[in-house]
Amino acid sequence: MKALKFGGTSVANAQNIKLVLNIVLHQAKQDKLVVVVSALSKVTDLLQLAATKAAAKDESYKEIVAEIEKKHLDTLKELIPVSQQSSLLSHIKRIINHLETLLDGCFLLGELSRRTSDTILSFGELLSSYIIAEALKQNLKNSSYKDSRELIKTNSNFGKAAVNFELTNQNITEFFASDDSQVVVMPGFIASTLDGITTTLGRGGSDYTAAIIAGALHASDLEIWTDVNGMYTANPKIVKQARPIASISYQEAMELSHFGAKVLFPPTIQPVLRKNIPIHIKNTFEPEAIGTCISNNVFHHTNPVKGISHIDNITLITLEGSGMIGVSGSSKRLFEVLSQENINVIFITQASSEHSICIGILNTDADLAENAINKAFEIEILQNKIDSCIVEKNLCIAALVGENMKNHQGLSGKMFSTLGKNNVNIRAIAQGASERNISVVINERDVKKALNSLHERFFEDNTKQLNLFVMGVGNVGEKFIEQINQQKKFLKDNLKINLRVIALSNSRKMHFDEDGIDLKSWQSALENSEEANKELFIEKVKKLNLRNSIFVDITANETVSRTYEHYLRENVAVVTCNKIACSSAYDNYKNLKNLSRKFNAPFLFETNVGAGLPIIDTVKNLVASGDKVNKIQAVLSGSLNFIFNNFDERSSFHDVVKEAGVQGFTEPDPKIDLSGIDVARKILILIRESGYQMEIEEIENKSFLPAACMDTSNNEDFFKSLIEHKSHFEGILAEAKEKDSRLKFVAQFENGKASVDLQFIPKDHPFYNLEGKDNIVLFYTDRYVDQPLLIKGAGAGAAVTASGIFADVIRIGNV
Structure with missing residues (x-):
């Protein structure tokens, strides 16, 4: 015997239900099956909305009922031959009429009790299971339908009823012992009290229904069919690189499902755990996919972390004060208050000093919890022994989960350092003695960054x-x-x-x-x-x-x-x-x-x-290693070097500057290069990186441009001025020839003073043979005294600059 459960997306419409029927018919050839189904997709939400509107005396609930009716009638018509539809359509309409009567009652009374709510919500599963059972009979005569409420008995805690397992197991065993159907279809999520009053098992309860039946029948397998390929290493909607987990232990699955892995309802595991019945999470839309197997027979891979999960909408409440130190019963009082208000505590951590205790609860319970705690500790608060509780909303719990984590050192360190590097602030930390779970509370806005960073660290081969x-x-x-x-x-x-x-x-x-x-x-x-x-x-x-x-x-x-x-x-x-x-x-x-x-x-x-030259990086390394830069001499403008290397009697200064711009060696405004301000900025940056404090105004800039060129306000006027002052530039060139020198725009720093200017460089100087657009820098330091540290190479050009930017990006990637 196998138990199969199909979720809301698997039975969302007639097309999906046909896929479900194919899976059931295929498996029914080898095994007897119990098939548990959820309501059609979104129907439970519609029922809840209709009930709320009816209780609020909003007549639009009738439109919602009409929408629910149409959805089910359309589905039935597509699955059942026309010749057999009449009686089935009448049955659906009778169920809908009953639903409408209940909602009319809510409208007239203007209220919605939890008992009535459970009855209304049960209609989703009752309708879907009836339609699917009738559709299955078209292809498998030896199939039947059974109302889960007749078998599963609970207390009267409406909304999340507790199962009476002794009676329930007896009912299930007796029924299936007398039933010879190859496949039995049952509604999930719903049950009833001993008096026959409808109850529900909580949202996600269809999983629980299937597990209860599987446990009672000692089924060989429990299969949960959904719309994903199993449990993932993280939520695939948030972490695109997340991948299915092939095998996982019951305990690991329980931790992940508790921490928001919505593919599995947390209580599902309990009924099958004791009987060691494996749970298979499968994809209705990719039935051949391996999915996830939950069992005790788990092969532990080298990675001790099985998954990363999270819970949204968390509030952190902290109770602290000197009045808690050494006082027994403070924690007991706190949790009693929360229990009395039916508030579930998701996260707990306490300082070893006993000065404070911190709990995580859902945002929806925050105001109620705050008022109840402050009232319970009112006397201590008035006496200033304990502070009013601190409430922090809109947080999230992120958790690493893995059965084998306890055997590996440094996992929490890796987790915290990964989050720290991405500036994700950790508000609280909790780790159980089993070391199966390391949980942290973080800001909700950081959850995507946190989960992706952690997944990258633990699952993506350090990519x-x-x-x-x-x-x-x-x-x-x-x-x-x-x-x-x-x-x-x-x-x-x-x-x-x-x-x-x-x-x-x-x-x-x-x-x-x-x-x-x-x-x-x-x-x-x-x-x-x-x-x-x-x-x-x-x-x-x-x-x-x-x-x-x-x-x-x-x-x-x-x-x-x-x-x-x-x-x-x-x-x-x-x-x-x-x-x-x-x-x-x-x-x-x-x-x-x-x-x-x-x-x-x-x-x-x-x-x-x-x-792209490693000039700044070299300075950083010199300073970091304890060296001191005493003097810098440099040709730092590839564009100016290109210009003066190509400026001769055959090419006018204007034409060479134009060509430098065409080749991408100058800034869009060439005056930035020719004015010397660009070089001044560069030497200033080197001076600062060398550990000195200096402002740009302190650098002496001896411009070689005529004042009229400097006073232009646009490129067109600037280039005109270069033509007008042609003789000025030819005079500079002639002087260089006369001195048997080459023109280089040089930046210098020594004894706390810096300058940039056009210089006549003699043949015996290292700058003389600097060609093309090359840069050169000489660093004189405590270690490089007689012979300076020299860096030389291409210092301008789009491709070279881009490669330098690229190198910085890669450097960050290697951190």
Whole structure:
């Protein structure tokens, strides 16, 4: 004998019921079956709504009844041949008339008792089981229908009645001993008192019904058929990477189901546990899928964690005060108060000092619990021995579950560090002596981030998902996206980094996709998206609250640079090639660095100096290792180096600057490069990273541009001025020829002073042979005294800069 239970989605409509019938008919060839069914999908909710409306004297309950009637009549008509429908349709209508009479009574009285509510809610299962039983008879004559209320007997705790197992088991055994049907169809969820009054077993009670019957009959198997492929390592609606668990123990399943794994109603396990009847969770829509087997015969894999689950809508209530220390019975009084108010305690933790005790309950019970506790401890509160209870709502409990966790060290440490790295604040912690469950209370808004982070840590082979929010998709931005698209598979396979671009924005448009933007068609997606808005962009990043989020700034925009603080405070890392933030006021620079440390959000800006060259990283390593930077000499502008390397008698200064812009070596406003401010920002950043405090105004900037060029307000006028002052630039070139030198724009720092200016570099200087768009930096330190530490290489260009940004992103992935 096997017991099969089919949930609401499995019997949602005639099409789904046909799938159920195929499964039943296939199994009936080998075994006798008991088939327990839920109400059609959403019908129980409709019945509850109709009852509530009727009691509130809202006549729209009649429309709901009409909707329920139509749903069942349509289903029956599709499953039963027309020639046999007449009597069955009449039976359905009689049941509906009875339902309507009960609701009319609620309307007239203006009230809804728990007893009446149970009777009304029972109609969902009564209707669905009758229709399915009649449909089954069309293909299997040796099948029958049995009303569960005649077998399962309970007390009169309406809404969640307790089963009288002695009488129930006797009834079930006697009935099935005398029944020779190959398949018996029964309604789930419903039972009755000894007086025959209808009761219900609680939401999810159809699972319980099937388990009660399986236990009483010593069934070989209990199969729970639903719309998913078993119990998952986490809620698949929240964690996309969650996967079915092939086998799990009764105890583990009980923990997971208690903590919100809705595929299984928690009490289901109890009737079959003692008799070691395996439970199989199967998918009605993929019957060939393996599903999950719950039993005592579990193979323990290397991963001690079986699943990650959670309970939403939790309130934490803390009772504390010196009056609890050493006073016996405080906990007893607290739990007695809650018991008297019929409030279920989900979570408990107590400080060893006995100064406080903390409990987790449902949000819906919070106000009642607060008033009851404060009243019970009223005298101690008035005497200031105990504080009024502290109530924190809108929390969530997240839990690691695994039978074998007790044999592995460091699991709680991994759990807490994973949550900490993602700035998920833990409000309370509980771990039982069995070590089968480690539970934490967190803010409800962090649940998605927490579950995904934990699943990534314990189930995804340490693959780290990075979620990028990219602002700026010009030359460098395009190359950056191109590089990501090219390297995604390599990074996932070799570095265990899963890169996803969640958002893109330029100055006109912005586009978000929580599942990751398709990088093959990002241009069209961006073009057809919403208007760009920096404030809304920030709000969307915060609302998504994804783990390992990284804001990537590929602009030269000052307004964008002022948003970094908002991201860092939300534990969103910042990667930027925009030099403005780190060369702004020193207090702002230090604030961003401090926020990065405080909120555990990396702030990386390697491309601020030298594009893809490891200049800033080298400085950080020197300082961290105890070295001291005493002097810096550098050519830090790849664009200026390109310009002066190509400026000669055959090419005018104007033409060379134009070409540098075409090749992407200059900023969109070339005056930023030629004025020296860009180089000043770069040397300032190196000075600050070397441990010195300096402001941009303290750097002497000896501009080689005529004042008239500097005073222009747009690119067109600027380029005109370069033509007008052609002789000025030719004069500089002639002087360099005369001195047998080359022109280089040099940044220097020594003895607390810094400068940037155009210099004539002689042949014996390391800067003389610097070609193309290359940068070079010389660091003179306590360790590098006579021979400086030299870094040299390409310091400009879209591809090089993009690769530097990419390297910073990967660096975060490797943390």
